[in-house]
Amino acid sequence: MPNSSINLATLELVSIQYEITRSLNANDDLRSLCRRYMETCIRRLSVKAAYLYMPTLVAGDLFSDSEVSHSDWGRVSMPSIAACYPEQISAINTIFNQVLAQPETEQVETQFIEHNGTFYQLFTLSKQAIFILERNESPLPPQVINAITPAVKDLFHACRASLQHSQVVNEVEKRKQAEQQLTYIAFHDELTGLPNRTRLINVLNQQIQLCGQHNNSGALLYIDLDNFRDINDSLGHQVGDDILCLLTQRLQGICIQGEVLGRFSGNAFVIVCPNQLMEQPYLDALLLNVHQCFDEHYLIGNRSIDVNASIGVTYFSAISRDAYTVYMQGDLAMSKAKVSTGTSSVFYQQDMEKQIRRRYLLDADMRTALAQNDFFMVAQPQVNQHGEIIGAELLIRWQHAELGFIPPDEFIAIAEKSGFIIPLGEWIFEQACVCITTLQHQPLKKQIKVAINVSAKQFYQPEFIQRVSALISKHKIKVSDIELELTESAMLEDIQLAVTKIDALKQIGFELSIDDFGTGYSSLSYLKHLPVDKIKIDKSFVSLIDKREDSRAIVEATMLIARTFKLGLIAEGVETAAEVTTLSNMGCNEFQGYYFHKPMAINDFISLLTT
């Protein structure tokens, strides 16, 4: 290393320049970078303080409120509490304004200001930044200023790069947050914050996979609130939502071992129990806890509301096909639990799956069956005490192309649930009209009345009366030739509306009967308001009536009601002579049942009438 005075000075300057430049560590954040840089300047250049100013417009939110010392500028300084504010010195303030006003360049300008014995060395980059070194006693030598100017330019560039980097990072962060929010929304229920159906399906699929790895099984609880629609309809959706939130809290309180609780649909919750938890005592305890969630009333405002649920329980393992299948099993078991009153639970069994498959199949095929005339009507004659035919009940039948004969109870229940009962009921009504038209053209000795069943859904349809009136007009038949049979439970669904509708139907000329009487626990108090014409004694009371006193007592009471309200009476499901004799002795003179006639094809019925 040469030691001549010229080279010595050069070496000193190079050393200063290098040391200051090297203090700009690329890994530092902007504040650390500035701090380290200014510390090095203070140590190496023997200055009292260093200040870095940047327009707030450029620096974004780099500066805290206390660091914004001027309306357009913020500063960081070393020491940070320096009581001196160079920007308040008039000559320096002028330079601040000039820097903002100048056209943008990449050239770092240097300026020197002396104020009250203190020396300020300014380095400026138009519109970007100002760096000030404050010194007592003497100014920095010009050769030192020249040497460090590139290092100050490096500082400005590093600041700019750091700010740009921060902006990019902020943007990425914001986007990440937005994505997280979207992901959250996509997988969570907005009301309760619980995992939603999509998330639950993912969780269950993962659990099924884990079962394969650990060779064990898990369980799923499908919790469906009973009659929740009634709560929403009668108390309002806000109350319904409050109940769901309260229930969520209760369920969360019992899911503390890693179970996944979610809201599967409007009023259905699901608990997925991971495979590692699956031991029967655990599941029994969990199920008991779920039941207890419904033991106490739900207090919403001043209102105490009783909520019950039906719970389906099913196991899953590696052999489970997928999450959808497991949920369907839980749903099916839950449907079975719905039959019980109060909160109850049912474990899934394999034959339920067959049932559900058959149900789905029938539901799907029903529509094509109607179009392809796979449905047909049969007639079961009704007779008087002499065995003479006085009428017939028309009954629908379905001969499935693959499954063969489908019992009416089965497919009508499916049609009721899916709503298909409305077009199907209309078809039945039309078939009855056709039958009556046919009968009108037969030389019959006596007028025959045809009865058909009307479902509750069909009956409560707002336009039911208009539609049946239109069919009557279309087929040009007498309204009095048709008797509409409504079940007792259907009438009780909305007694006021039922009375109104029955009144309207009677005004048109229809006769109405109560089907399955005795099964709906009717109360005499409202029976008297129902303007029906006839009561049909349910076959469950008719069967073995000759041997069962309890049945006789019910039938006697029913007869008393009929006499009191001057209603017609017919016993259905009569199968033996003894039943007929007993019923006759009790005063019942009209019958329907296998003892007299099985249901038969319409043509056979017509032949029977005409022979």
Next chain:
Amino acid sequence: MTAIFTNIEFLDEATKDDVVALIAQTVSKNAQYILVIIGSQSSICIESMPAIAAATPVSLNACVIPGVVFGQHYSYSGILILGFKGPITSLLIPDIGASHEVLCQQLQQFVATNGTLGSAGIFVDGLSHAVEPFIATVYENLGSDRILIGAGVGDLNNPFNMCIANEQGCYRNAAILFCYSNSFKLQVEGKHDLPQVAGPYLVTEANANLIHSLNYQPAAAVFSDAISTVSGVKIAQDEIGQYLRSYPFGLKQLNEEYLVRDIIAVKGNSLVCVGNVAENSLVYILNATKDVLIAAASDAGKLFSQKLLPATADQMRFVVLIDCISRALYLGDDYQLELDAICEQLQQDKILTGVLSIGEIKNTRQGAIQFLNKTIVLGGL
């Protein structure tokens, strides 16, 4: 320094009972804050100080330091008990290696209570690697308007021992900061006067207090070549250990004396310094001799006396000395000559009181705070 001290007590060989009694005596003189400085070879154990501090009705801190000075006497086993008049506040920072944010939080709290004016003292673990970043953080938060004097504390022979205490416990890697929240300013003079004998050398590779290469050559080899040339004696690299105390490094500063960095060991081809040396800094080799050291001590005393304001001089009874232990170790028994040289320059009624430290702390002429080596610092108020 009657303006700030109630009394200063010195004992060359003290027992715990002596210390308790002197503290009680200091309290009785209305001291608002007490600093107990324990020589590294004292029988008083720093671990006994928390209980003593807890039993003392005023705030008390203690520290271990290589040696203490009282009058013209110096001792490695003695203790000093300094009683301060109020108002004075102190802060113990338990970990000077804590994050910058944590340190700033503690110091800003201190500034919020005490303001930025007046004078301050600082005692910091001189053997901690965090000393210099910590001192930079102190300057960042305290600013340049507070005159500061301080010393690096600790025991050179037991570098991992606790060296600072308060009523809550003992610490290493810690610092004590105390200050007067008034506008009195310390008179401080620092000096080493060591001449440059070789250099400059560009520090081309360094890490904290380790210099690996100078002018792109192994640092130890460059150093041994340089002192061989200066001394006229061929000194092999494995022999340079015995020359380290005589040839410290001096870091070039603009308009300031060289910042001395003592070399305390050779580690392979690297040199281990007391205090950090930055990469790309410019260093010289300085030469410490008995005559230079004693002359510098005399100069420091003279300069201090000359600059002392008459009003301050009248009130002052104690002159505080922070003297580098490396000077005492280098001079050996001749260190007494250095003390005598300083005292000769002070007015006769002044008592020199101070410490032999592991690094000295004072403001530069610009106000920044520096951690020095091999330097005499004199202070008075």
